[in-house]
Amino acid sequence: MRAVLQRVSRASVDVEGKRVGEIGPGWLVLLGVAQGDSDGDADRLADKIVNLRAFEDAQGKMNLSVSDIGGSVLVVSQFTLLGDCRGGRRPSFTEAAEPVEADRLYRYFVDRVAATGLNVATGVFRAMMKVELVNDGPVTLLLDSRKAF
Numbered sequence: 001m002r003a004v005l006q007r008v009s010r011a012s013v014d015v016e017g018k019r020v021g022e023i024g025p026g027w028l029v030l031l032g033v034a035q036g037d038s039d040g041d042a043d044r045l046a047d048k049i050v051n052l053r054a055f056e057d058a059q060g061k062m063n064l065s066v067s068d069i070g071g072s073v074l075v076v077s078q079f080t081l082l083g084d085c086r087g088g089r090r091p092s093f094t095e096a097a098e099p100v101e102a103d104r105l106y107r108y109f110v111d112r113v114a115a116t117g118l119n120v121a122t123g124v125f126r127a128m129m130k131v132e133l134v135n136d137g138p139v140t141l142l143l144d145s146r147k148a149f
Contacts, residue, residue, distance in 0.1 A: 001041045001105070001146075002081040004030040007054055007139035011074045013123040014130040021121035025055075026071030028133050031109060032081030033102040034095050034146075041145035042105055046112035049073070054139055062139075066118065073113050076123040076131055077106050099126060 005027050012022040027049060050067055057063040066073060079102065083091035096102065103125045114120040123129045 001034065001037050001045050001109070001144070002032040003045060003049065003143045004078070004081065005049060005052070005054075005139075005141045005143065006030075006133060007136045008074075009134045009136045011131070011133035013074065013076055013121075013132075015124045015127045020129075021074050021076075021123055023072035023074045023119065023121050025069060025136070026066050026118075027073045028131070029073060029075045030078040030081060030131075031075055031106060032078050033097040033105045034082050035097050037097060037101075037105055037145065039105070039108055042109040042112055045143060045145045046109055046116075048143060050113060050116050050118065052141075054141065067116065072119040072121065074121045074123075075106075075110050075113065076129060077102070077125045 008026060008028045010024050011028040013020055029049060051065050053065050054062045055064040055069045079093060079096045082096040083093055084095060085091045106125055110120055110122055
């Protein structure tokens with residue numbers, strides 16, 4: 001699984017002109033599911049994101065997690081994170097998981113984050129979405145469940 005984390009002061013996602021997810025301070029997580037990803041990948045990634053200390057403490061140091069600040073998480077499915085742009089002029093998405101399995105793991109990941117007690121909002125799997133955010137910092141981080149963390 002690949003995730004782009006953006007620390008936000010607010011973020012939202014709309015589908016067909018309707019707001020389907022919205023948060024205040026926290027993480028916007030763009031989540032891509034790869035072939036071969038498992039529940040274990042989702043477990044590790046969820047734990048990392050919930051506990052990652054990238055929010056500022058009273059001294060302005062990145063020392064607090066999203067849980068520590070009482071923040072929220074907006075999770076948006078993003079299969080294009082698996083796009084391979086090394087050959088040609090058009091990305092290849094052959095590394096992305098098949099939709100049924102990707103949807104299952106996306107939902108599993110969302111459930112794992114929600115199980116921590118955090119407020120979690122989502123986009124709509126396989127929908128054309130409009131994502132809006134105010135990046136705080138800006139802080140943007142990349143995570144890959146297949147790389148040690």
